[in-house]
Amino acid sequence: MLKFDIITIFPDFFRAAFEYGIIRRAREAGLVEIAAHDLRAWTLDKHRQVDDRPFGGGDGMVLKPEPIFAAVENLTGTSGGRSSFLETTRVVLLSPQGRVLTHRVAQELASEAGQVVLICGRYEGVDERVAEHLVTDEISIGDYVLSGGEPAAIVLIDAVVRLVPGALGSETSAVNESFSDGTLDYPHYTRPPEFRGMRVPEVLLSGHHGEIEKWRRERALEKTQSNRPDLLK
Numbered sequence: 636m637l638k639f640d641i642i643t644i645f646p647d648f649f650r651a652a653f654e655y656g657i658i659r660r661a662r663e664a665g666l667v668e669i670a671a672h673d674l675r676a677w678t679l680d681k682h683r684q685v686d687d688r689p690f691g692g693g694d695g696m697v698l699k700p701e702p703i704f705a706a707v708e709n710l711t712g713t714s715g716g717r718s719s720f721l722e723t724t725r726v727v728l729l730s731p732q733g734r735v736l737t738h739r740v741a742q743e744l745a746s747e748a749g750q751v752v753l754i755c756g757r758y759e760g761v762d763e764r765v766a767e768h769l770v771t772d773e774i775s776i777g778d779y780v781l782s783g784g785e786p787a788a789i790v791l792i793d794a795v796v797r798l799v800p801g802a803l804g805s806e807t808s809a810v811n812e813s814f815s816d817g818t819l820d821y822p823h824y825t826r827p828p829e830f831r832g833m834r835v836p837e838v839l840l841s842g843h844h845g846e847i848e849k850w851r852r853e854r855a856l857e858k859t860q861s862n863r864p865d866l867l868k
Contacts, residue, residue, distance in 0.1 A: 637748060637799055638668045640710045641788050642703065643755040644685055646671040648785045658793060661802040669792065674698075677705040686758055695759025703754060703765050710752055716768050723749030726770045729784030729791070730756055733773035736791055738814035740774065744791075745798035753791065755784030817866060818859040821851035 641649060649671040653659065661667045675683040679701075686696040704716070707726055713719040717726060725748045734740070744751060754761065754770065766773055776787045796802055824835040838850045859866050 636665060636668055637745070637795075638750045639670070639792055640750065640752045641669070641671040641755065642674050642706045642710075642752065643671055643783075643785055643788070644674050644757055645755075645783070645785060646673045649789070652789050653792070657802055658796050661796050661799060664801065666799050666801055667796050672706065672710065674702050674706055677702040677709065689759060693759070697759050698757060698761045698765075700762040700764045700769075703761065704769055707752055707754070707769055711750065717771055720771065721749070723747065724752070725750070725772055726752045726754070727772045727774050727791070728754045728756065728761060728766055728770040729775070729787040730761070730766070730773050731775050731778075731780050732766075733775040735778075736774050736776045736794065738794075741791075741794040741798055744795045751795070753784070753788045755788055757783040814866075818855045819863055819866070820858075821855040822858070 643649070649669075653662065653669050658667070658669075662669065674685050678685060684699070685702055686698050689695070689697045708714050708716075711720055711724055711726070720726065725744060754765065774787075774791065776790050781787060824839060828835045828840060836850065838846050841847070856867075
């Protein structure tokens with residue numbers, strides 16, 4: 636089983652996020668477990684403070700290291716930072732400074748991890764000691780800034796869960812799609828064969844599997860060249 640533990644100051648953000656579709660079915664089948672934890676549960680002061688002003692001045696507030704270290708070590712059953720984690724434990728800081736989440740990264744987490752702890756940043760960021768001494772991965776879902784790591788956590792979990800063996804209805808569903816072979820997916824069509832004068836390509840109606848596969852490969856390359864030429868490099 637793959638277990639996700641989300642550390643956040645807004646645990647209610649995830650209340651209904653995983654109650655639909657593939658993720659719900661994977662949870663019900665016992666393939667994955669997902670829990671959201673309130674970071675404030677690991678604070679020690681009466682105000683349950685999780686952030687403070689940055690040293691050196693500047694705008695915004697920064698999430699403090701103490702409650703984050705305590706939360707991660709409690710959830711992983713360790714006490715020595717990342718050096719004491721199991722090989723299958725990944726602690727991910729969701730951050731614009733991280734490596735970009737790709738299909739390959741999602742495959743890596745789905746196949747190698749047993750527990751993934753997701754730290755959702757907020758405000759101006761997270762104390763750098765968390766990135767330097769606690770997390771195993773720093774991941775971004777794109778070259779833009781969000782208000783916090785919560786939406787990114789949902790995106791990452793969705794991308795990873797669908798790659799867990801047994802999560803999809805077909806074993807080839809995750810193989811024959813965009814990015815699985817380095818290109819975008821080929822075009823898809825369904826009934827009716829003609830709609831408002833727009834016809835489905837004849838090759839798809841031919842029943843000739845070899846020609847269909849050739850057509851799909853060519854169209855996938857065309858779409859990749861048009862929309863994401865960087866992938867072909």
